[in-house]
Amino acid sequence: MRAVIGLWRWRHNPLRRTTDLVEAWLALAALLFILVVAPLIGAVVGAVAQDALQQSVRDQRQARHEVTATVVKKLSRAAPDPDPETSSTRDAHSRVLAEWTAPDGTAQHGTVVADLKTPHHGDHFALWTDGHGRIVGRPLDSVTAATHAVLAGFGAAALAAGSVEGGRRMIVWRMVRRRYARWDQAWDKAGPDWGRTGTGS
Template identity: 35%
Template structure:
């Protein structure tokens, strides 16, 4: 176990007669790795965040609500109370006509027991295919920040891991140099001059 003294800030750049070239190289490697890690993480996070936010804005512009009609009566029965729980919604077949005039059908969530022909709002893309409701601007911003943050952290791990590998290699090299020097000077340690 190594004996460590008190923590000294910027010790790698202080003057020290025992400091070797390997110590200086390691100091610059550490600085470079941290700067690269921060730069890569921030750049990746911002790029992914902007891409996600642009994609979600594109969906808000292109996806449109249409009125669909139930093809058949929805299974189940609705309860008599005024409030509707999510459990009272079921899947049912509906049809709609896209903006280009083509006919489409799909499964939609409706109140249990809804009658055939009941109007239902569905969201569609340019081709009339059913999509989910687009997220709002604030939801898109939160989603973009979260995804960008995860992407930034995951990307920053790469230079950090590479830097750790380089430092480990430098450490082994320095230990090998110390062993070589100790084997040369160690036998002279116990000699006395007479």
């Protein structure tokens, strides 16, 4: 809004400098970019990220399978974690020796982390595996993927707007420096006693 007011104010002002008009037009262009183009960039990036992440969700759902594992025996706890966030999560899980049947029908066994506080022989828990029974992480869900896509869109829009505003400020800064340099040159030409010129002193 200030850019539009600035342009209107400087239209026919006799004190207007070329740099004043350039600065006002630059501010108006930056404002229009931030209000129109940056949101479009964010929307495009968000849509592309959404397509890619939702495809990843579909791929992971096809490749990963939830199976039921059975506790054979509880194993000793791992060394304590100094990070309070991960250690609180780890407290609700236990290392166990377990066995499970892979989606391809083969019997599997191994050391896994079960979401059981006090596991006992014969307890059942859910486990994610690939088609051959190898343990994999839980697949990405659609809501999380959509959240990441929205964040990517917002981030792209903010980055575009910030880049334009930063570029505008850099250009204005250089223009002001040139203006000051010209003033210094004019001051040097006028000399130290410019105020007494023509007074007969």
